[in-house]
Amino acid sequence: MKLQSYILVIFLILFFLPVPKPFAQNFTPFNKDYNKSDSKMIVRVYLTSFSQMDELKKEGVEIVSEEGTKWVDVSLNNQQLEALRKKGFRADILVTQEELRGLKFLIDPQYHTYEELTLELDSLAQLYPAIAKKESLGVSTQEQRTIWGFKISKDVNQDKDKPRVLFDGVHHACEVMGLELCLHLIKDLLDGYGSNPQITSWVDGTEIWFIPLLNPDGHSAVTNGISLYWRKNGRDIDGDNILYEYQCNDWWTCYTEGVNLNRNYDFNWSSGGSPNPWHYDYRGSAPFSESETQAIRDLALKYKFSLSITFHSYGEVVIYPWYWSGTPAPDDLSLTDIAYNLSSRMTKEIGDPYNFQLGSALSGMNTNWFYGALGDFAYTVEVLPYPQFIPPGNQIDSVYQKVKPGMLYLLERVNAPSLTGIITDSVTSELLKAEVRILELYSTQVLPRTSDSLFGRYRWLLLPGNYTLQILKDGYYTETISGLNVGSGSPTVKDASLVKFKTGDANLDRTLSVSDVVFIINYLFKGGPAPSPLYIADANCDTKVSVSDAVHLINYLFKGGPPPSC
Template structure:
């Protein structure tokens, strides 16, 4: 009986163990130091197993001004196929470098980061046959020093800090247990640190469905009737990628679907907080397929993964923001009219190179570049085409003696701006109470008074105090508030551009 039980729980040796993943990555890094960098990004929560990330790029040891893409597998321990796809991809990119022109182009012109095994301690539970349906890590929830299958563990894909309390389960016995607090788990902390240190344009997180739909590409998001601000574009990318991945039956392809709910998942946190177009690829029709199917599944999924490396070459806008006087790169907020949500963290150019890259659909766009202490830049009618990436050069002029409430964010947010639309929204971002807000024209004349105390938001329909509509032009909104520490009245200023 014991022998039969072990046989039933045995995992096909085609699947990597955590130790085999680490050994293979180490060997690759030693044999290909010119195009790979192996980084320990963290350790697992309970057993302190290595969490490894491999960077593949020419000059891998340098942070070059190249688009970055991330691939992550094994949030959930039982979902073994994603690990194999990532390992297969690493070997495929390296073996075909300087042999195949496309592979060579990707390695030379992208910074590709791959985390094959985010949850190594949970993965080990599955690979050792202890529980082949185990999903979580091994967090000792009851602090008894014993691994309890019926109580321990946290679901890493419910532990991200974006609407965390609305997802998963608060019962430690649940396989969807979200943890005591957001980012309580070291696995999540490791990925968070990696993502915050880089500016990933795309990310694929690989999963496999034990229940629910398989062979699906989920993207952010539909939630309470609302859509993600980039919904039309991110849906187009997901749809194109899914159609490239042939299903297991060979009679169709994967399906792209918007993810419902926000609930502490990686794809929603990465998109909302980091601005990364993130997709959950539900691989195959179950979590563990026979070993003879693995290579074929990997090959079919590589086509979708590599599509992301190519998609940055067209229907996108990129640019560098820098100090007009010194030439130093600047991290600035980049607002694209129609693809903006003031309730999400701002999308910024990176601080190292001043680079931003936004995936769009072909069309004409109005783009605003903002940084405290600098004059904003308003770019009208930026053309994005289907055959190339539009390049922008954006010097920012410093404002002498400018005042801002803090160094990170503007206090007064005006959206859309510039605008032809009425009304426009004026939001107060910092927790101060303005005693008054006034709108002035360029000659310093008061156009509109908002005399009631304001600390949240208001709408301006473009009218003045006599209910006349303001014409096109530049206007300034000035807010006054009391500084209790200095016993003085201070001001914050925003610029409004009304178009015909």
Template sequence: MKKIGLLLGLTLLVGCSAPSAQLKLSSDKENNRASSVSKSPTVSIPFKTRAQASQIEKMGADILEVQPGYLVAIVSPKVTRLLKEKGFTTTPVQVGNGQRNVFDKGYHTYASMVEELKSTVAKYPSICQLVDIGDSWEKTRGQADRDIWALKITGPSKGQKPNILFDANHHAREIVTTELAMKLISYLTTGYEKDAQVKNWVDTREIWIIPMNNPDGHIKAEKGLDWRKNTDSALSNDASFPPYGTGVDLNRNYPFHWGESASDNPSDPTFQGPGAFSEPETQAVRELFKQKKFAVSLFLHSYSNLVLYPWGYSADPTKDDARFAAVARKMASYNNYTPMPESQLYVCSGGSDDWAYGEMGAFSMTIEVGGRKDGFDPPYASMDRFWKENLPSFQLLLKIAHDPWKEKI
């Protein structure tokens, strides 16, 4: 996408190719999710301290969840050897529906998401604008034609309005997050003329929703790969085990304390990239933040049934820890998830929440949707449960957007 004009490269729609040979997908068993899991199993790894959990991640373990005294991760043979050398033990575990290796037809593909967004704008032109906020990595290399889309929802009333962002699908395989974002869009647009509270939120706030921050990676998930990162192949072309292969972990690519505690190995699942904001997908978020100066941001991930808040890079509390904790507890009272600072899981740097709060001043949080029995690709029917669990949290953040630091919760 060419960056021109005062919109900082954001292309506004008002009212309404193939990847490289090294990344080419086939339909044979070598490339489906079951094959990748069988080659690199999901295991339980006991640990005693938070520092040990962080050490395990830096060794290249693809951590799925963290529980008191142990974590669950996908580990390659190389990582298994490193863990053994450092004295860690591993025990195989089953991760439920996430290993079905099925992309249910109810889930949005990139193409169907774009089609629905354009249809929504056509149907609700007075409150919706579709914005091209950037290009995927493959588009920047001429390998595909995928833009990163954001939907702006706000009423026609003038005056200063707080900006709030809901962002989904930083990690490719976390497909349920795109669905929650699309359901939120439907809730706000269809409810505008029917629900007085929804109308008030839309009229008095500027709501931005990015349903798919990582479209290239999502395409991999659509085809059955257990893909986490984007598809940046500049430094790594190891596609033999998708979570450890090609790409950059977009949620380790933000500049706030970048490089302190994420992996610098290009084939690791949490590879931080060659530099902060090296990826077009995170650059797109940066440019939108610079323009809109969001008061509140929520990043949707899966899975672990968690409500998370800064810091991630440090075990020290933020100066706003009491407020973050209070809001997180309130959100957890709705969805029965566990509220905690991100670093209580393990210390990791370069995350979106730390940057959005620490550098941009937003009240920024993360929800990890679903549990181990759900995994990354549960039956689409699970979306009804996820929506009921998390809508009240979305409503709470919409409610406090005018003053997230003091508004009564």
């Protein structure tokens, strides 16, 4: 064909391509007090104490971002702004609804669609088969799009006992920059392997995981032109088979269908988000109700990442665990140290380093579950200045260059000061999944931390210092190892082998002797402390502790009777 014919064909294809339309028919507005003519704006309200958050909520303003504790962004009208200022709040206008309407544009084609991302990950995995693989982590809730994980490491097709990090993007559909940042880093690591010694050593020694696009359904609403402000996933809330219904589409606080994936994690889930299904902060009907959060959860449970970044927009700030009614996180010192290092390596558009601040523990956010349930030091990185979600595509690379040193810091830090080791059975050498405590940092605020089930490996990022390690497992004696010195360089290694309980060893001194008999008698008849666990004193294995266990022990110790054993 001649050039003109090509142009004609392309023109015809473009002309007849279906133009995606918003599906707004049959939609009864859920929030009756919403009034479009009542023009709103996004305002940053600064908090000087945590109680001010409650005061603010009483004012009836919509809270747009409550991740932070130093300030919150709220959506309100002029009257409400005046009222807040009269009450003494410092409130700066970030953007008005009129300004946002003026910004409307179709998404720049430089941003990847789901299909383009899929093809790109495919070709990268084919190009670098020894160090890269693409893996399905599950499918999206509504439209069953495959959620892609991408792993970079030496011997990529095997699970290796290496420290692991995770980067994810696009929990919130319109925060598309996270996808691009993940993809840029993927390419830099693959390109640099073998030629850049630093990258080569990271890829050799670390398992680096990416989920560039956690929310492909919501993202499709953005790339298909349904709404540039779509936030949630694609769940058909009212079950009418009309997808992506919205009340308005020019404001990220608009009421829409879907679940806010970053309120759907199972850690203080019921304390955060909104129970209102149309609300932009809707947390879902139950923790992990959405298959997107299930996909990332299952990956994290299996691989136990040490460090992770979840990308959002906007704010140019690093938010980390946590503020919980005045009680800092048990790992506050090292969490803060890493937050400082991360933020100081990332550069804002105006040239300053990123800010960093604590996030609230009281919400089912990704970082709260990753840290609180797994002990992964998880950081929310809000890229882009206010109030940007989707800057022109030619800015993607410059945003990446400004954020990249922070991303690389994860790879550096995960191989630096920490305590790590493998836990085994002292007799069989079987790898054990056991609870690991560092007594100086112990707190019931977080769930018990365990070694992983793949390698019996625990890893704990720490500041240099002296620590006491304790390892606990049902049926085994607790091991306590004190005076462990963590230096400023590479990880300190402390393996541990656990010894199984000896039945009858009521006082837990690891030998059977007359003192165990005395311990049982004291417990039964003189109000002495109970054996812990009780079953260890059950010498005759009759499922209760009684005087017959003391007799069994005496028979064994002095009269050649059978040993206690269950």
